[in-house]
Amino acid sequence: MIAYFFQLIGQFVQDMRRQKLRTFFTVFGITWGTVAVILLLGFGQGLEKEVMKGMRGMGSNIVIFGGRRTTKAFRGLGKGRWIGLREDDANLLRERIPYMDFISPENNRQVHLTRGRNKRMVNVAGIYPGYGPVRNLWPAAGGRFLNEPDSKMKRRVVFIGDELRDQLFGEGSDAVGKIILMNSIPFKVVGVMIEKTQNSAYMGRDRGSAFIPFSTYSEIFSGRIYVNRFICRAKRAVDTPRMRKEIYSVLGRKYKFDPTDEQALWMWDTTEGQQFFFYFFLGFQIFMGIGGLLTLLVGGIGVANIMYVVVRERRKEIGIKTALGATPNTILLQFMTETFFIVAIGAVSGFAISYGVVSIVQSPLFENIHEYVGKPEINPLVASCALITLGLVGFAAGWAPARRAASTDPVQALEF
Amino acid sequence: MIVLENVGKQYDMGAIKVLALDGVSLEIGAGEMLAVLGPSGSGKSTLMNLLGCLDTPSSGSYRLDGELVSEMNRTQLAAVRNRKIGFVFQNFNLLGYATAQENVELPLIYARTPTVERRRRAIEMLELVGLGDRVKHRPAELSGGQRQRVAMARALANDPDIILADEPTGNLDSKSGEEIVALFENLHKRGKTLIVVTHDKNVAGHCKRVITLLDGRIDTDIRKGDSNRAAR
Numbered sequence A: 001m002i003a004y005f006f007q008l009i010g011q012f013v014q015d016m017r018r019q020k021l022r023t024f025f026t027v028f029g030i031t032w033g034t035v036a037v038i039l040l041l042g043f044g045q046g047l048e049k050e051v052m053k054g055m056r057g058m059g060s061n062i063v064i065f066g067g068r069r070t071t072k073a074f075r076g077l078g079k080g081r082w083i084g085l086r087e088d089d090a091n092l093l094r095e096r097i098p099y100m101d102f103i104s105p106e107n108n109r110q111v112h113l114t115r116g117r118n119k120r121m122v123n124v125a126g127i128y129p130g131y132g133p134v135r136n137l138w139p140a141a142g143g144r145f146l147n148e149p150d151s152k153m154k155r156r157v158v159f160i161g162d163e164l165r166d167q168l169f170g171e172g173s174d175a176v177g178k179i180i181l182m183n184s185i186p187f188k189v190v191g192v193m194i195e196k197t198q199n200s201a202y203m204g205r206d207r208g209s210a211f212i213p214f215s216t217y218s219e220i221f222s223g224r225i226y227v228n229r230f231i232c233r234a235k236r237a238v239d240t241p242r243m244r245k246e247i248y249s250v251l252g253r254k255y256k257f258d259p260t261d262e263q264a265l266w267m268w269d270t271t272e273g274q275q276f277f278f279y280f281f282l283g284f285q286i287f288m289g290i291g292g293l294l295t296l297l298v299g300g301i302g303v304a305n306i307m308y309v310v311v312r313e314r315r316k317e318i319g320i321k322t323a324l325g326a327t328p329n330t331i332l333l334q335f336m337t338e339t340f341f342i343v344a345i346g347a348v349s350g351f352a353i354s355y356g357v358v359s360i361v362q363s364p365l366f367e368n369i370h371e372y373v374g375k376p377e378i379n380p381l382v383a384s385c386a387l388i389t390l391g392l393v394g395f396a397a398g399w400a401p402a403r404r405a406a407s408t409d410p411v412q413a414l415e416f
Numbered sequence B: 001m002i003v004l005e006n007v008g009k010q011y012d013m014g015a016i017k018v019l020a021l022d023g024v025s026l027e028i029g030a031g032e033m034l035a036v037l038g039p040s041g042s043g044k045s046t047l048m049n050l051l052g053c054l055d056t057p058s059s060g061s062y063r064l065d066g067e068l069v070s071e072m073n074r075t076q077l078a079a080v081r082n083r084k085i086g087f088v089f090q091n092f093n094l095l096g097y098a099t100a101q102e103n104v105e106l107p108l109i110y111a112r113t114p115t116v117e118r119r120r121r122a123i124e125m126l127e128l129v130g131l132g133d134r135v136k137h138r139p140a141e142l143s144g145g146q147r148q149r150v151a152m153a154r155a156l157a158n159d160p161d162i163i164l165a166d167e168p169t170g171n172l173d174s175k176s177g178e179e180i181v182a183l184f185e186n187l188h189k190r191g192k193t194l195i196v197v198t199h200d201k202n203v204a205g206h207c208k209r210v211i212t213l214l215d216g217r218i219d220t221d222i223r224k225g226d227s228n229r230a231a232r
């Protein structure tokens, strides 16, 4: 069997030598197609990852809302009433909506932050401690996010973005435990955010912001009782639409507005954007995949073509082998194997080239484009897609010529 | 062992139908040495192709060792050819890219003979035909007579009962032809059934039975030794 295999290889090399140029172009076609499939899908995946990472920078599956004006009359009350939400609405909603995972009120304003001679106007937000993980505000080593005792005791503690830290303390310096002045009130820095990618926001990027306990914020800044907005999240992303409805009905009951009056509250459901991008990238990947596939298909036609030539040129040989006892299946197998050899050579070089290109683009040399298109990658999904396609192309390209070879009439083939 | 009953072979060439064989009935026993003569176009090659299971008849039946070959499919026919029949052609039909030994190994490959045994057997056959010193030569490096002897070795590789030769000496000089005939004699002595299509009187002269074809029918069937002459 092994000897038979070697004989096939030898035969194959012989054939291909006789058709050097044509073989080269055929192999090249497959290589090109493989590179196209892998790179298109690989770059698509890298881009998707980058965008999705940025989307999640703000936090996964969060819903942000606040009060607005009613546009429908309700139970004798006219329209155009202003709905002002308060901190205790957070507790109310949590109690009434069992599948709400988390909710925090959020107020913010611009303040002066001072550290030594460095002074900055920045956005500061008052929030509950659970806000950190939900909004992906992770403390760098040595620090922490705000916690429950901070809230309870209205501590003057602050969590700051990494960029803000750089501006106040100097790039990369240690800020934890140090004091900064917020509108001349001293605050202790308890944590600095680790760097993250974020491409959507509603009050400036987190990197340049400061976060303090909601209780502290209320004590220092607010004379008023109203809350700018709430951030909340459902336990499971699929419950988000249900949760949105419930917010309207719970608050509608409390503040007496029509729960179908969408204008009574403003609401931003970030899961919608994520869904959009999910489908967008699915479509994008399919588009890229089809592009690569067509290229491979053209390569496959080239292979089929050369195999037809090989079969025709080796008619006599097929006749001899058949006369000596080769079955139609043996002949079929021989030509299928040869086809797969061609495809395999093209595929291997295609994979090698793709791997090279991806490695180069992934290297720090191309750092400035990673921000826009992400890092391309050859993951198992991309690789197996390419492999399956190559297998199918090889099979499709080999089948017809091999069948023709197998059905050769030995009597006619042996006539000279 | 070979039994043809009323075998016909018709070629359809569009409007024209050529009746290459027309009602041939023939029995050939094991160990016979038989020559097939006849003018060009009389159906000799067609008959050989049928006997060799390269083709199936349009009508009639062909039994080989009791098996109804005329009803077999291509795969079954391939197995029969491989096991029971060795071919020798006028134009040798060797694989040009393969060495003498590799050519002789081909039928053994299809018989799934283990590698070591296959090599041994191929070399043994080449020695039998007097080419023990040419095993690694390719056909282009051999003379016509040597090529035909490689073909003989190949035909014998699987130790078939029947050797079919279609004008084996047609492309050879008389000396090489003699060598082939000597090999045939040798095989005949070993009990092989030999069927040879030939124009060569010398070859026919060695055969114990001579059939003459004419227009796809058996014209004469002469056995030497007895002057029994069966017409048609």
Ligand SMILES: Nc1ncnc2c1ncn2[C@@H]1O[C@H](COP(=O)(O)OP(=O)(O)O)[C@@H](O)[C@H]1O
Binding pocket: A412, B011, B012, B013, B018, B019, B020, B038, B039, B040, B041, B042, B043, B044, B045, B046, B047
């Ligand atoms: N493949 C074929 N297609 C059509 N006609 C054929 C074919 N092979 C042989 N014939 C015809 O059948 C007849 C017998 O041919 P063949 O057996 O080759 O004769 P011979 O070998 O005695 O010269 C001839 O008339 C030939 O033209």
Ligand SMILES: [Mg+2]
Binding pocket: B044, B045, B046
């Ligand atoms: Mg002929």
